[in-house]
Amino acid sequence: MELPRLVVVGSGVAREVADVCRDLKLKGGALIVTGPTTCELAGEEVSRRMEDDGFDTSLMITKYSKIEEVERAERMAADMEAGFLIAVGGGRSIDVAKLASQRAKLHFVSIPTAASHDGICSAQASITIEGETTSVSAHAPLGIIADTAIISKAPKRLLAAGCGDIISNITAIRDWKLASRLRGEEYSEYASALSEMTAKMIVETAPSLKPGLEESARVVVKALISSGVAMSIAGSSRPASGSEHKFAHAVNRIDPGKALHGELCGLGTIVMMYLHGGDWKMIRSALQEVGAPTSASEIGIDEETVVEALTTAHNIRPERYTILGSGLPREAAAAAAKKTKIL
Numbered sequence: 001m002e003l004p005r006l007v008v009v010g011s012g013v014a015r016e017v018a019d020v021c022r023d024l025k026l027k028g029g030a031l032i033v034t035g036p037t038t039c040e041l042a043g044e045e046v047s048r049r050m051e052d053d054g055f056d057t058s059l060m061i062t063k064y065s066k067i068e069e070v071e072r073a074e075r076m077a078a079d080m081e082a083g084f085l086i087a088v089g090g091g092r093s094i095d096v097a098k099l100a101s102q103r104a105k106l107h108f109v110s111i112p113t114a115a116s117h118d119g120i121c122s123a124q125a126s127i128t129i130e131g132e133t134t135s136v137s138a139h140a141p142l143g144i145i146a147d148t149a150i151i152s153k154a155p156k157r158l159l160a161a162g163c164g165d166i167i168s169n170i171t172a173i174r175d176w177k178l179a180s181r182l183r184g185e186e187y188s189e190y191a192s193a194l195s196e197m198t199a200k201m202i203v204e205t206a207p208s209l210k211p212g213l214e215e216s217a218r219v220v221v222k223a224l225i226s227s228g229v230a231m232s233i234a235g236s237s238r239p240a241s242g243s244e245h246k247f248a249h250a251v252n253r254i255d256p257g258k259a260l261h262g263e264l265c266g267l268g269t270i271v272m273m274y275l276h277g278g279d280w281k282m283i284r285s286a287l288q289e290v291g292a293p294t295s296a297s298e299i300g301i302d303e304e305t306v307v308e309a310l311t312t313a314h315n316i317r318p319e320r321y322t323i324l325g326s327g328l329p330r331e332a333a334a335a336a337a338k339k340t341k342i343l
């Protein structure tokens with residue numbers, strides 16, 4: 001099990017970045033990987049606070065989580081003889097720093113600026129290699145600094161997407177249990193219980209989650225961290241990624257860039273819960289309460305994309321057995337999507 005050693009959540013905690021790095025016994029210079037917007041929002045301040053405390057820093061601004069950017073980060077870290085990396089951003093910067101630091105055998109600290117997906121603390125990095133986005137196994141951050149003052153100011157769509165990524169644990173766990181019963185797949189009660197409890201907590205608190213509120217940012221970011229911990233306990237993304245994630249990846253393959261990861265996972269969870277014979281209406285209303293999309297038209301994907309994604313999703317990570325089994329027939333896919341009002 002590889003778990004983060006220090007997790008700091010609170011208002012204004014990004015200001016304590018240097019203290020956190022010292023507590024983690026991190027030494028040497030820090031390569032700070034950040035995005036163009038997140039640099040202004042927090043990256044520059046993190047850099048200044050580190051410099052004021054005597055750490056050497058270099059800023060790397062990245063727009064894409066491409067393998068070339070991972071290699072650029074590795075080169076920059078080597079040139080400045082960095083002792084560790086810090087990622088300040090929503091997702092791309094974290095993915096780049098996560099993989100680059102692992103390849104360079106250095107630790108990294110994650111400072112998420114939004115609560116939009118569980119990659120902020122997981123060991124998986126989503127990286128584009130030769131035009132194809134894949135989940136690459138890397139390592140978990142040594143420390144996480146989740147500043148609710150920053151996260152609560154992120155666009156509201158991001159918080160809703162984060163809720164979708166957490167709620168998706170419900171079908172991921174059902175798929176895992178199915179694979180354990182049907183295929184004898186290794187199963188962890190602890191990882192499963194933690195992942196499921198985290199998702200149920202978000203479903204229960206959905207009515208009170210509001211964008212712009214620090215308390216809501218705190219609840220969602222802690223749930224994302226819990227999901228990440230569940231994955232660390234399991235040693236894979238199994239507790240937080242099943243058939244609904246396959247659907248999300250399939251949509252992205254067919255019609256890339258239309259929707260956020262968590263939005264697609266939320267949609268997928270509604271349909272997969274229906275296929276599992278579970279309470280899909282409960283999932284749908286929780287997503288509606290947090291302001292996440294519950295139909296394909298809300299995110300601008302058409303009927304053909306949805307049906308094709310549902311019928312081809314099983315081909316993504318085929319070794320990961322789910323309710324999709326060896327594939328959904330076209331008629332069943334269309335019927336499930338219509339029944340659950342995705343279409």
Ligand SMILES: [Zn+2]
Nearest residue numbers: 117118165265
């Ligand atoms: Zn996810």
